[in-house]
Amino acid sequence: MFFCSDHSREIQEDIIGSANYYQAYILIECPQPWAYNALESKWVPENLQLLAQEIKYNRLPIKLLLISDNESHRREEKSLLIYQREHEFANHYRKHEFKLKKIEEVALIIRKWLWLGDTSDEITSEVTRDILVCTHGSHDKCCSRYGNPFFYAASALISDLKLQHIKIWKSSHFGGHRFAPTAIDLSDGRYYGRLDIEAFREILLRVGSVELFQRVYRGWSILPPPLQVLERELILSHGWDWFDYKIMGRISEQNQNNSLMLGEISFETTDGYHYLHQAQITCDESKTVTVKGSCNASKESLILKYSLASSGSESLVIPKYVRLGHPEVLKTAS
Incomplete structure (x- = not known):
């Protein structure tokens, strides 16, 4: 029997650059089971299905996902979580949380937020990380085979560590099932794959070596996929401090077939200094693979992979303000 996740591991596919770019995530608590297309599940009301179609038709950079935990089928109130990116220069998405008596109320709350910016019904929660x-599993069997055991092990770890500000959810399909078990860490919006409990523990607590990002990091949904390659290198360079920096990225130049581009990531450190990192990013034929993207795929697909070019990478410091004696200020002034 073919399992896409097993095959991806066997060919040692690099998983970086596989995070999807979204401006917002809408997470709707809905009991399982879920249909292959989650929003066609029997518990999803028609008004919510119509809203999802409108979002898709208008090509809004918003991802709707169903979520549940072990108590969702018993709990009377259901959670609606909206994570939105508010600023170009940021390190996370802003969270809005709502508690609703009926799932039929979800579409109205989303419309008020989407068209009017109205979040007046939101509640305050001690959970700051979802x-x-x-x-x-009905979408891809690898997500059941590897996702479910990981969910229960990860839930136990969070409980053992008494991390009450963190909530873990089962989620409907968000791509990358060939990297199962795969997860999204919100509010920052970073994607992970091929997770094991030890790597998950280090990500939760931000301890240990960041070298683990070489094997489990899929990328950051605030950045387009090619820039996710550059961001991983900056994580390896700056360590866990990177997660406290405010960041913005763009592709400033590219050739006609997108095989070579100039990427820029600017960031502000916690002491208020701005840096700009530029690098050439190239389509890497040695890493590009032809694979079945899912367990049920009828044919293989070409998956382009990117790497940093061997030259043309540099960092420039741009002080937001001058503070006497700062080593980078002295460097740029010399």
Whole structure:
């Protein structure tokens, strides 16, 4: 029997650059089971299905996901979580949380937020970090085979560590099932794959060596996929401090077939200094693979992979303000 996740591991596919770019995530608590297309599940009301179609038709950079935990089928109130990116220069998405008596109320709350910017019904929650693990087995069997056991092990770890500000959810499909078990860490919006419990523990606590990002990091949904390659290198360079920096990225130049581009990531450190990192990013034929993207795929697809070019990478410091004696200020002034 073919399992896409097993095959991806066997060919040692690099998983970086596989995070999807979104401006917002809408997470709707809905009991399982879920249909292959989650929003066609029996518990999803028609008004919510119509809203999802409108979002898709208008090509809005918004991802709707169903979420659940072990109590969702018993709990009377259901959670609606909206994570939105508010600023270009940021390190996370802003969270809005709502508690609703009926799932039929979800579409109205989303419309008020989407068209009017109205979040007046939101509540205050002690949970500041929501982690989504794809367990959508009806969409791809690898997400059930690897996602479900990981969800239960990760839930136990969070409980053992008494991390009450972190909530873990089962999630419907968000891509990358060939990297199962795969997860999204919100509010920052970073994607992970091929997770094991030890790597998950280090990500939760931000301890240990960041070298683990070489094997489990899929990328950051605030950045387009090619720039995710550059961002991983900056994580390896700056360590866990990187997660406290405010960041913005763009592709400033590219050739006609997108095989070579100039990427820029600017960031502000916690002491208020701005840096700009530029690098050439190239389509890497040695890493590009032809694979079945899912367990049920009828044919293989070409998956382009990117790497940093061997030359043309540099960092420039741009002080936001001058503070006497700062080593980078002295460097730029010399």
